[in-house]
Amino acid sequence: MSYPAxxxxxxxxxxxxxxxxSKRTINCLAGMSITCNDQIYNEIIKFLLIELEKCDNVRAKIYINCLTSICKHSGTRISPYIDTIVALNEKFLQRQxxxxxxxxxxxxxxxVRRCPKEINAHLLKIINVCIKYIAYDPNYNYDDNDDEDMEMDNDVDEYNGEDDYEEYSDEDDMSWKVRRASAKTLETIILNRLDLLEEFYQLISPTIIMQFREREENVKVDIFNTYIALLRQTRALVTNSENNEKFKQILRDQVPKIVRSxxxxxxxxxxxxRQCCFALLSELVxxxxxxxxxPINEADEKKNxxxxxIPGILYSLNSNNSSSSMKIEALTFLNILFKNHDAQVFQNYFNALxxxxxxxxxxDFYKISGxxxxxxxxxxxxxxxSLSIDSNGIDSNSGAFGYLDTLYSMTYDKLKASDVDLEVKESAINCMAQIICTFGDHMNDExxxxxxxxxxxxxxxETTRLTCVRALIKITSFTKPLKLNPMFPEAFSILAQFLxxxxxxxxxxxxxxxxxxxxxxxDYCTKEINEEIVKEMVPLISESDLYISQLALATLTAMIMSHKAFHDIIPQRILPEALVLIRSPLMQGSTLMAMLDFFRAIVKSSFPGLDYNELIARLTQPIMQPNQQLHKQAYYSISKCIAAISLLNDKYAASIVSNLIEQIRNPSLVIGNGGSSNQNESVQLYSLLTIAEIGKSLDLEQLQEPLQEALIQSFNSSHEEVKSAASICLGSVSMGNLERNLSFILAEISNNxxxxxxxxxxxxxxxxxxSVDHHKICHLEPHFESIVQLLIKYAQCDEE
Incomplete structure (x- = not known):
């Protein structure tokens, strides 16, 4: 069938x-409006508009619903008719x-949703209409004066909702549909016009807050959702905007009205x-x-x-007043409340909570328990x-410890239960870990x-081991040492298997x-335990997973520094893996930093047969070998490692820099006269990068002349990598005498x-x-103008 027919x-x-x-017809016309041509589309719209001019209320509702559905499906195609439709709507709104x-x-x-640009001229008018009709309830008197001036009741037990609200029921009353539609329209406006957020707080917010008293539950939910949408938009703006204090203050000024309502x-x-109340308050806090x-206004009860x-939370947690979902909502909000308020403000509520x-x-329900x-x-x-400081400013934890037995007993009961859900087991483990971290120094041995x-x-x-490991991480991070018997040393064998x-x-x-x-x-670590754990760490040091490699190296460093790990397995099994990893092109960032700490720990601990010189020899071995191809990143990594262990002793550092300068001048000193051009380049590259790393932390002024000669020689190299390394080295060693070297570099840029x-x-x-330190960057201030002019000049250069 053709579209006209x-x-x-x-x-x-x-x-x-x-x-x-009628409803099926509207659906057909709406679907047809997506694909029909402009002529058919315009004929349909014009027909509806002509009929709207002369129809009664019942038919007007059908035609408006039809236009609504067409706009929903076809979007901006209806744009030319928006002004006419809005004008007709104004007439129909007057029919009440x-x-x-x-x-x-x-x-x-x-x-607003489908044609935001075209409806913009009418937006303020629509907002005013919605504000008017969101409070439209001709058959009910809310007693505004009494509600506005009421005293806020804090005694939950004496409260009875039936005494305060008159039950109202009228099957012929359709005004709730008007209020619901107003709320939904306002919510859509709020979600689509973030730029008008300040105006929304002035125009919309006070009315919505007042309408929290809505008598129809479904309408009330939509009104709450409207204000929650306003808060979420505010949260998005506050998070991503520099001018967030203005909106925070606007919202802060409305908190008293929100709480009263x-x-x-x-x-x-x-x-x-109640669920809506908790959702709204969660966004607010x-x-x-x-x-x-x-806490600043702690003495002012009106601002507390x-x-x-809190009485409302306790009311919802009471089993006589709530379903399971309600209790979960109340607990979730309570958790958010704790996280977003200072501890001392809750002192008066601990017993009740x-x-x-x-x-x-x-x-019995596992979700509530969890x-x-x-x-x-x-x-x-x-x-x-919250209880650690008394009124005289003296540390006094006696109040906090009064709750310890209660907190411990309720958590331990769930921790020892074997017939509870996994979620409860995990929550009990985490809770007990927190109790130990908080009160561990005053808990008895039993x-x-x-x-x-x-x-x-x-x-x-198997099901709880990961949660338990996380809990033990928290416990072992506790500032004061605890007695970990009977867990260790038995747990070490289990942890070794986890690896x-x-x-x-x-x-x-x-x-x-x-x-x-x-x-x-x-103290819990024995030689046998260390060997067992180190044995399992060998395969973990690999470029296949750099983060695990980083953690393994950090663990080995801590083991070595504990002076318990003088084992043959470290130089025999661990070190070869580390030396392979250091050559990886992926080696950088935090993993490289962990490797530097590992090598420093080895040198500091004076391993038998693995002193500073031996470690240098092992690190440079692949560079000195003929026909050994290394990735460019490997030179940087090896240089950083050598610099890190050399800087542990200034004598080591000065000595190796002198040797490296000679190697730059004459690479054959270390590889012999028969070395290839590539070998010479490798030695020079590694030497220059190592001096650069040492020069960042150590003043090499006493070696200024031979170093400068070596760098100038490297600038004449036929290898681009060597030239680049020489320029990096010049920049790094300039830190020793920045004033002189910076002037020299700026002059050479212009003159050479x-x-x-x-x-x-x-x-x-x-x-x-x-730039890594804002105090150091100040040294560039005297040269800032000349550097900027120089950079602007060469930014316009033809060469890329």
Whole structure:
């Protein structure tokens, strides 16, 4: 069937008396509007507009719904008719027919979403209409004065929602549809016009806050969602904008009104309403930390809004008032509340909160129990800090320790249970780890011993081992040493086996844990244990996974520095793997830094048969070998390693720089007269880069003349890599006498056209070395103008 015939068949059906046929007709016309040509499209729209001029309310609603659906499907094709449709809508809004008003508001919403540019001229008008109709409830009196001036009730037990709200029911009342459509339209405007956020707070926010009292639950949810959308837009802007304090202050000024309006809603019987309250408050406190109780205003009870919020939380946690989902929502919000407020503001609520959290921890539903343990973990972190300073400013933890037995017992009960869900087991392990980290220095040995015995069991269990390793990382990071019996040394054998696992996450966390243990608890480490662990680390040092290699090297460094690892396996098995890895083209960043620390630890520990000179020989061996091809990055890595161990002793550093200068002048000193051109280049390249690394940290002024001669000689090299390395070296060693060397480099850039690129590269190296520290970069200030002019001049050069 052709489009004209289809159009002629469908349009009369809009006037059919049956709603189902009208709705199907609208769907057909909307689908047709996507693909039909402009002539057919315009004929359909013009027909609808002509009919709207002369129809009654019932038919007007059908035609507006049809236009809404067409716009939803065809988008900006309707743009030429938007002004006409808006003008017609204004006329229909005056008829005060609820379902017709709803239809007008819904088409406004679609226009904002699908034609944002074209509707912009009418946006303020639409906002004002929505503000008017979001409070449109002709059949109900909210008693505004009483609501505005009410005293906020803090006693949950005495509250009864039925006393404050009159039950209202009228099947013929359709005004709720108008309010819902207004809320949805405002939400769409907020989500699509971030640029008008400040105006939204002035125009929309006060009305929405007032409408939190809405009597129809479904409408109330949409009103809450509108304000949540406003907060989320604010959060996005505050996170990504430099001018975020302005919006924070605007929102901060509205907090009292928000809390006053939510005070009753938090104690409503409606679960949806309370869930919306917690969702809104969660967004609020993440934008404005300390929004509900600022320690600065602690003495001012009027600004301590926790007096109104905490009772609402306790009401929702009470099993008589809430479903499972409601309890989970309340616990989730409580966790966010703890994270975004200073610890001391919760002092007065600990007893009440712990009582309800304990009930939640003991709940049979695993999701409630698991979420309660997560909240308890956060609560443990704020209990001791909040009670550690008394009114006289003296450290006094006695108040915090009064809660220790309660916190420990409720967590231990879940930790030892074997018939609970995995989520609860993991939350219990994390919570107990936090309790030990917070109170470990005052926990008695019985508590610690039986807890660590359980941790050892959980460590052997495949499902809980990763969580347990993470918990032990937290415990071993504790500032004060603890008695880790009976976990160690038995746990070392288990951890060694974890290093064989294919699962990457367990290997990563095991290595982190071992590093902490070797640093803080090396008394538990015996020679046999170290050998067992080192044996499993050998295959981990590989370029196939640089992050695991980095962690393995860091663990070995901690082991060596604990003076417990003088084992043959390190030079025999570990060092060869490290020397292979150092040649990798991927070796850089944090993995390279871990390698430098590893070599420093070896030199510091004076390994038998592996002193400074022997290590230098092993590092440079691939460079000295004939026909050995190394990646360019390998020279940088080897040079950094040699510089790192040389700088441990200034005598070592000065001596090796002298030798390296001679090697630059005459590479045959180390490779013999029969060395190839490539070998000579390799020796010069490595020597120049090593001097550059040493020159960044050590003043080489006493070797200035021979070094400068060697660098000038390198500038004449036939190998571009050697020239580049020489320019880097010149820039790095210039740090010793920046004033003289910088003037020399700037002069050479202007006076020596053939070597401009090399001296510019040296200047770049100076800037790079100084830019790591804002104090050092100040040394460039006297030369800033001349450097900038020079760079602008050569930026216009024809050569790339």
């Amino acid at each position: 289809l159009k002629d068949s469908l349009l009369p059906l809009l006037n059919n008396g049956r709603n189902s046929i 027919e609820d379902e017709l008003i709803e239809a007008c508001l819904l088409i406004f919403e679609i226009f 939510l005070d009753r809603q938090l104690k409503e019987k409606s679960i949806k309403t 993440q934008i404005l930390p300390n929004a509900l109780a600022d 809004y926790l007096n109104n919020i 712990i009582t309800e959290i304990r009930k939640a921890v003991s709940d 979420e309660a343990l997560i909240v308890l973990t956060e609560l443990v972190q704020i209990i001791r800090p 508590y610690l011993f039986r807890t660590f015995a359980l941790f050892l069991e959980r460590l052997k269990n 064989k696992q294919n699962k990457r996450s367990i290997k990563i966390h095991t290595l982190i844990l071992l590093e902490k243990v070797f640093k803080n608890y090396n 056209p053939k070597r401009q690129y090399l001296f510019l590269n040296a200047l770049k190296e100076i800037v790079s070395c100084l």
